[in-house]
Amino acid sequence: MAIIERPSAEIAVAGAAPSGVKPSEALGVFKRPAASTSWKDWLVTVDHKKLGIMYGVAAFFFFIVGGVEALLIRLQLAGPEGKILSADQYNQMFTMHATTMVFLFVMPMVSAFANYFVPLQIGARDVAFPRINAFGFWCWLFGGIFLNTSWFLGGAADGGWFMYAPNSSTLFSPSHGIDFWVLGLQITGIASLTGAINLIVTVLNMRAPGMKLMRMPIFTWMTLVVQFLLLFAMPVITVALFLLSFQRSFDATFFDVAAGADPLLWQHLCWIFGHPEVYILILPSFGIVSEIIPVFSKKPLFGYPIVAMSGAAIGFVGWGVWAHHMFASGLGPVSVAVFSMATMAIAVPTGVKIVNWIMTMWGGKLSFTVPMLFAIGLVVQFTIGGLSGVTHSVAPSDTQQTDTYYIVAHFHYVLFGGAIFGLFAGFYYWWPKIFRKQLSESLGKWNFWLMVIGMNMTFGPMHILGLQGQPRRMQVWTEARAGEGFFNIGFWNRIASLGSFILAVGVLLFIINIIYTHKSKKVAIAPLDPWDARSLEWMTANPPVEHNFDSIPTVNNLDEFFHRKYAEDPNTHEVRQVATAEEVLAELNAHPDEHIHMPSRSYWPILVSLSLPIICYGLIYNRLLMGVGAAFLLLTMFGWAMEPSTAPDDDFDPPAPGEGGGHTKELAPLG
Amino acid sequence: MADTALAHGADHGAPHTTTGLSNNKLGMWIFLGSECLLFGGLISTYMLYKGRVSAGPQPDQIYDIPFTSVSSFVLLMSSLTMVLAVSAAHRRDDRNTNLWLTVTALLGATFVGGQVYEFTAFYREGLGFTTSLFGSSFYTLTGFHGVHVTVGIIMLMALVGMVRRNRIPGSKAETVELIGLYWHFVDIVWIVIFTLVYLIPS
Ligand code: HEM
Ligand SMILES: [Cu+2]
Numbered sequence: 097m098a099i100i101e102r103p104s105a106e107i108a109v110a111g112a113a114p115s116g117v118k119p120s121e122a123l124g125v126f127k128r129p130a131a132s133t134s135w136k137d138w139l140v141t142v143d144h145k146k147l148g149i150m151y152g153v154a155a156f157f158f159f160i161v162g163g164v165e166a167l168l169i170r171l172q173l174a175g176p177e178g179k180i181l182s183a184d185q186y187n188q189m190f191t192m193h194a195t196t197m198v199f200l201f202v203m204p205m206v207s208a209f210a211n212y213f214v215p216l217q218i219g220a221r222d223v224a225f226p227r228i229n230a231f232g233f234w235c236w237l238f239g240g241i242f243l244n245t246s247w248f249l250g251g252a253a254d255g256g257w258f259m260y261a262p263n264s265s266t267l268f269s270p271s272h273g274i275d276f277w278v279l280g281l282q283i284t285g286i287a288s289l290t291g292a293i294n295l296i297v298t299v300l301n302m303r304a305p306g307m308k309l310m311r312m313p314i315f316t317w318m319t320l321v322v323q324f325l326l327l328f329a330m331p332v333i334t335v336a337l338f339l340l341s342f343q344r345s346f347d348a349t350f351f352d353v354a355a356g357a358d359p360l361l362w363q364h365l366c367w368i369f370g371h372p373e374v375y376i377l378i379l380p381s382f383g384i385v386s387e388i389i390p391v392f393s394k395k396p397l398f399g400y401p402i403v404a405m406s407g408a409a410i411g412f413v414g415w416g417v418w419a420h421h422m423f424a425s426g427l428g429p430v431s432v433a434v435f436s437m438a439t440m441a442i443a444v445p446t447g448v449k450i451v452n453w454i455m456t457m458w459g460g461k462l463s464f465t466v467p468m469l470f471a472i473g474l475v476v477q478f479t480i481g482g483l484s485g486v487t488h489s490v491a492p493s494d495t496q497q498t499d500t501y502y503i504v505a506h507f508h509y510v511l512f513g514g515a516i517f518g519l520f521a522g523f524y525y526w527w528p529k530i531f532r533k534q535l536s537e538s539l540g541k542w543n544f545w546l547m548v549i550g551m552n553m554t555f556g557p558m559h560i561l562g563l564q565g566q567p568r569r570m571q572v573w574t575e576a577r578a579g580e581g582f583f584n585i586g587f588w589n590r591i592a593s594l595g596s597f598i599l600a601v602g603v604l605l606f607i608i609n610i611i612y613t614h615k616s617k618k619v620a621i622a623p624l625d626p627w628d629a630r631s632l633e634w635m636t637a638n639p640p641v642e643h644n645f646d647s648i649p650t651v652n653n654l655d656e657f658f659h660r661k662y663a664e665d666p667n668t669h670e671v672r673q674v675a676t677a678e679e680v681l682a683e684l685n686a687h688p689d690e691h692i693h694m695p696s697r698s699y700w701p702i703l704v705s706l707s708l709p710i711i712c713y714g715l716i717y718n719r720l721l722m723g724v725g726a727a728f729l730l731l732t733m734f735g736w737a738m739e740p741s742t743a744p745d746d747d748f749d750p751p752a753p754g755e756g757g758g759h760t761k762e763l764a765p766l767g
Numbered sequence: 768m769a770d771t772a773l774a775h776g777a778d779h780g781a782p783h784t785t786t787g788l789s790n791n792k793l794g795m796w797i798f799l800g801s802e803c804l805l806f807g808g809l810i811s812t813y814m815l816y817k818g819r820v821s822a823g824p825q826p827d828q829i830y831d832i833p834f835t836s837v838s839s840f841v842l843l844m845s846s847l848t849m850v851l852a853v854s855a856a857h858r859r860d861d862r863n864t865n866l867w868l869t870v871t872a873l874l875g876a877t878f879v880g881g882q883v884y885e886f887t888a889f890y891r892e893g894l895g896f897t898t899s900l901f902g903s904s905f906y907t908l909t910g911f912h913g914v915h916v917t918v919g920i921i922m923l924m925a926l927v928g929m930v931r932r933n934r935i936p937g938s939k940a941e942t943v944e945l946i947g948l949y950w951h952f953v954d955i956v957w958i959v960i961f962t963l964v965y966l967i968p969s
Contacts, residue, residue: 224790289801297794301784327801335808339907348896348903350812355900356819365808737925 126735129697140697142226143642147233148212149530154237155204161244162196163603165189167596170554174593176575176586186571187254188273192247194257195277198377199284200240202511205519206380207236207291210319212530214295216633217313219304219651221643224297226695227736228290234705236287242709243280246273253277256569258370258421259340261351261362266344272716278341279712282334286708289330292323299323304632306651310401313631317404318383321411325372325379328415333369336362345715360425367418375414377511378478379407381518382449385471388525389453391627392468393460396655399452406445406452413442423494432491439489446482450475465627466540470521473548477513481506484559502562508555520547520606527613528622532638536619539609546602553595557588625677630658635681646688700736707732795945799952806956809908810963816900817964823898826905829889830965838881839961842916845874846954849947856943864943865927871950872923875916882913905964912960915953922946 129140169189172178223229246252253273255264264274299320342348349355390397419435453475484506488494528534564583578586613619625634635657653659660680662671707729714722852867894902929935935942
């Protein structure tokens with residue numbers, strides 16, 4: 097319920113309201129926090145752009161945590177009989193590495209982009225449920241922190257990221273690590289669910305006039321598909337997590353094989369969630385490169401409807417392939433055949449996209465900027481990962497590959513080479529939009545090439561290691577059993593470890609690039625439209641004002657911004673520039689909406705979400721604490737329910753200075 | 768009234784959305800879509816495990832179909848009263864809105880009471896949460912549903928309080944309708960559970 101414009105008659109009434117009215121009494125429990133520039137504003141903000149930045153910063157922090165975990169794993173395997181990590185620590189390390197990268201880096205980084213750019217791309221002023229948006233962020237952050245405190249409280253989870261039961265029951269993993277894992281993921285799961293509802297409603301309901309579904313930028317399209325995947329995938333893993341925690345905490349029997357339990361129950365639930373999850377991780381990056389490639393090829397995206405629809409097709413078919421993760425579990429020949437075929441089929445819409453990107457570049461005026469390089473990196477590396485995926489879809493072949501490093505190679509090509517390269521493309525592309533300055537291109541090229549070399553050096557050899565039979569999650573190797581010549585696994589393990597450090601230097605250069613760009617006086621403020629972009633998010637100031645658009649644009653075309661800058665000469669059919677970005681923006685701002693209502697800041701999202709880790713610590717350590725947390729949850733939820741999403745001006749603490757108060761804006765026409 | 772003009776804020780009138788449905792309503796529908804999968808997972812688990820009784824009673828030894836039929840009927844009737852509450856809210860008839868909301872909550876509470884009684888009886892007959900796979904999955908499935916009904920009752924009672932004190936942010940009728948949607952959903956899920964768990968013999 098973000099924005100409506102109050103009819104001016106009503107404003108007049110409100111303005112004339114007698115001072116005897118005490119709105120804070122009539123409305124919420126607290127007075128509202130007013131706008132401020134202090135750090136506290138970030139705690140109470142409901143602005144989708146600020147939340148996007150918060151998601152991004154926190155997710156990047158977890159990227160570093162997960163990266164250090166990965167480096168420790170590679171150090172352990174860098175030589176024979178590694179002594180860096182004990183077997184127990186090694187198990188915790190790979191479990192938390194994967195969990196962190198999937199749930200605490202890629203997913204929230206996608207939320208960062210989606211939060212920031214989806215409303216801008218569809219011409220909206222905020223998301224549909226701003227407070228729920230803030231709530232989701234805090235749930236995710238608190239869940240992630242909660243999960244990681246397990247390192248200091250007796251050891252982290254050690255069952256692998258797919259946490260197969262019964263292996264994850266207390267008998268085999270008696271520490272609290274898995275309890276933290278289960279509960280932490282339940283909390284972050286709330287963020288995914290609320291985020292999905294919020295973004296779906298935003299995209300369906302809050303588009304600018306004329307922004308038909310088939311005029312939406314592909315990034316918005318892919319976000320929509322992904323949010324539907326999350327909407328239906330999260331409850332499945334939620335059920336699985338509940339069953340496991342009931343088993344671990346209350347002695348339920350779900351995975352107790354002695355009592356007759358089916359050990360495949362967990363695997364099915366896990367992968368019914370897990371396979372859609374891999375598309376949740378990759379599709380947003382597909383969206384990002386589908387924005388970038390046309391811009392740097394100076395051509396519209398080839399086959400826009402096909403790209404959009406193949407994304408949706410992946411979203412559907414993605415539900416029917418989960419058992420390809422279970423080929424070795426004895427499903428029976430019919431199931432194996434069906435799932436094998438379905439898996440081969442899903443490679444088709446994926447391949448279609450690759451063809452579209454290549455056709456977009458074909459004959460275009462390519463400029464190899466850093467965002468474009470990362471986008472091309474995705475196309476190439478993802479293709480390699482997709483092809484090894486197809487080799488797993490062949491069940492007899494997969495029974496040789498499964499649980500070896502070959503699988504590790506596959507999913508790192510699609511996830512690092514694909515998803516993460518896409519995110520980096522997005523960082524470089526949208527950086528000037530968010531932070532006004534453009535990241536250094538020359539440092540960026542070093543960043544890119546080191547990451548490409550590091551990534552292929554780390555994960556390329558894993559194909560060989562896997563086919564040689566090195567099992568995944570193996571803690572040590574010995575020279576005596578390493579094999580001979582080209583296939584000596586010692587050699588390839590050393591190469592992979594070396595590669596991982598090159599990769600780390602590449603990522604470090606990204607951080608250095610950020611610091612350099614923002615500290616150096618030599619880097620000027622970027623122009624309004626540095627890349628000659630095509631979509632609506634660029635039709636705003638850098639960074640966008642709080643209400644995004646002074647007046648909501650009416651959309652007449654796919655690539656609306658482009659069409660406002662360029663027009664085809666009717667006689668010569670030549671495309672000429674007719675306006676600069678500055679002129680387009682000035683024209684849009686010339687007739688600003690008179691009254692803009694932005695959703696008001698609120699204390700409740702952070703307060704409600706704070707109760708969740710309290711409840712979870714209580715569940716593990718002390719039932720009384722759990723009760724305290726639950727009471728806190730109930731009270732804060734009531735507080736929230738009583739608070740309207742938009743407050744009048746005098747419901748602020750401190751009182752809003754004059755007209756405004758951070759949520760009402762009166763815009764005067766230009767000049 | 769000046770203060771209501773103030774209080775209305777964003778919820779005043781029907782905000783123009785692309786689909787025409789209000790954000791809240793669309794959001795509730797989408798949320799319920801997700802809930803279908805939650806119950807889908809729990810029901811599947813139960814169906815997988817209902818025959819696996821390594822210890823303790825079998826399902827058909829303890830189910831008391833007549834009793835559960837009556838409590839199911841009570842829950843079904845609460846959907847009817849919910850409809851009446853919604854229509855009263857649309858007529859801006861606060862008194863009847865509150866009346867029917869209260870009746871709905873009471874019927875819901877009767878159902879939950881019946882469930883508590885049923886659980887106690889089953890427990891006395893030897894079916895604990897940890898007794899068998901059947902026990903674990905039965906209590907988990909019906910327990911989750913019971914929690915949903917309980918959450919619904921809390922929302923209904925909160926709604927009654929807020930209608931009475933005129934503290935509903937936004938449109939009253941729509942708020943009642945949203946909670947109504949949730950309530951009907953929970954009822955429908957029960958019909959599925961009742962059929963699959965109790966009526967179809969294992
Ligand atoms: C061309 C499309 C793809 C095909 C045909 C495919 C096929 C497969 C198959 C059959 C497996 C199971 C191998 C085994 O465990 O024995 C697998 C594993 C995996 N795939 Fe893919 N895949 C594709 C794309 C992707 C994408 C886009 C992602 C993520 C971005 C991804 C991530 C993963 C992950 C993480 C695993 C390993 C899960 C685990 O066991 O921990 N795949 N893939
Ligand atoms: Cu899969």
